């Protein structure tokens with residue numbers, strides 16, 4: 001029983017329908033005030049128009065059956081037609097003005113998801129849960145009939161119906177309040193049945209968010225050009241297709257269940273409407289035959305009852321739909337408006353404590369555990385980096401080097417311990433100010449299908465210091481490439497948005513990333529395996545220029561090529577998340593531990609390479 005209550009409690013919506021409507025209109029007021037005006041105009045005209053079709057036939061029939069005055073008939077028909085035409089024009093105009101604006105509002109809401117995803121805590125974003133939340137939030141904005149647009153469209157219709165309500169009630173209640181009650185009863189039964197179906201279909205949609213995420217992932221992989229080689233050479237098509245079919249089938253089975261529920265409700269609705277019309281016909285014919293109801297009134301009442309039934313069905317469907325759309329908007333708000341657990345709102349500004357770009361960084365007893373992991377990936381790490389120092393972090397695959405960099409740069413919050421910059425705990429420093437301290441090149445470099453210049457500055461091209469971007473590209477070793485580009489830094493990268501876009505090699509991409517880091521010109525340069533994709537000459541040149549590239553900066557350098565670490569003041573050997581050895585190259589060689597062993601092993605393969613470096617260093 002308690003479990004059931006708990007389940008019910010969990011399912012309770014955070015924002016009720018009324019709250020959501022206020023939320024939406026607050027945003028519309030903020031983004032597009034005139035839309036509310038068009039909204040009202042549409043509602044009023046849409047509410048009045050149906051009564052033209054109800055009153056016009058009655059008045060014509062009354063006149064034809066009664067006094068038969070041609071001039072009065074002409075006046076009636078002309079005034080109703082002109083009035084109807086004008087109202088229709090206003091309604092259609094406001095509708096046509098309305099829909100592109102509503103799409104614009106949807107775009108604004110979509111952008112709120114983007115903004116949230118771009119600014120939220122990185123660690124939080126990485127979680128699978130967050131990915132599902134984002135997928136569900138997207139659903140609220142995935143079309144014209146769903147979520148934000150769906151609810152606005154329905155409110156649009158509902159407002160029109162509310163205006164019509166007064167008119168219908170006034171007409172039908174003069175006939176018989178029992179008929180009104182009977183009509184409401186039949187519609188009430190359909191409402192109740194449909195509500196269950198709508199809730200069920202939303203639950204299915206929520207589960208589908210997971211299926212859709214899986215399918216999207218697979219879709220992207222199957223058409224991804226960079227995977228096309230593997231797909232062919234490893235004959236992966238069958239394997240991927242099987243997964244695709246399995247996941248598609250899961251979706252199909254869920255949709256089938258909804259379809260069956262809908263079929264049952266539609267059948268019930270059809271049956272009720274058949275019974276309702278039959279009873280109303282019998283009642284009205286009886287009144288004409290035995291109670292002296294005029295043909296004009298028969299026409300008016302019949303049209304009103306038909307209109308009212310249609311009206312009620314439309315109101316019920318609008319209310320159901322609004323309630324259903326609110327479930328999607330709850331999902332949206334649960335992502336967009338959720339408070340982040342890792343967000344630190346109580347930050348000091350670091351600027352007052354720091355002068356002349358001098359940064360002393362201390363990692364104090366850092367422990368870090370990934371979610372759902374039992375073991376610490378980083379285990380009691382203490383590092384002190386002085387200003388301008390060059391520090392290398394080495395270690396086997398999976399030792400925790402990249403994780404440590406993510407902690408240092410503020411992307412991950414340590415599970416225990418703290419990162420201290422110039423004596424201030426980094427959690428007390430404004431996140432954006434903190435990020436400004438680092439120029440980082442990670443292993444998984446991403447290029448954007450924009451111009452080369454924009455890929456360097458990560459700003460609009462007219463906000464880019466073009467000469468600085470060119471200099472950075474040259475420093476990163478792309479002088480020759482740049483010379484060959486007809487449009488220089490205006491050349492588009494990738495062949496996604498521009499057919500003329502260029503495709504860079506792995507090494508060139510790494511150089512672009514280095515140029516990007518140099519352009520940012522942050523006081524601390526962090527390079528995670530910057531030479532992994534470089535040819536020996538380019539690698540050689542990078543070592544040669546290393547001092548110049550990092551001049552005046554603190555540099556942290558992850559590399560598997562131990563020869564490169566000799567440029568550094570300190571070397572940290574990480575093993576299973578702990579610091580195993582710590583010192584200069586000479587010191588570590590002297591103690592003849594793991595570093596020395598790794599160095600000797602590599603030296604056998606890179607012997608000639610090392611000789612070259614010695615020459616460079618000499």
Ligand SMILES: Nc1ncnc2c1ncn2[C@@H]1O[C@H](COP(=O)(O)OP(=O)(O)OP(=O)(O)O)[C@@H](O)[C@H]1O
Pocket residue numbers: 126370371377395396397398399400401402403404
């Ligand atoms: N996002 C993540 N979620 C869970 N575990 C992770 C995540 N990223 C890395 N790990 C795990 O943490 C460990 C350390 O990974 P990390 O990438 O820091 O190692 P690394 O020393 O940089 O390795 P490499 O030299 O191969 O780049 C690995 O065992 C890895 O599986």
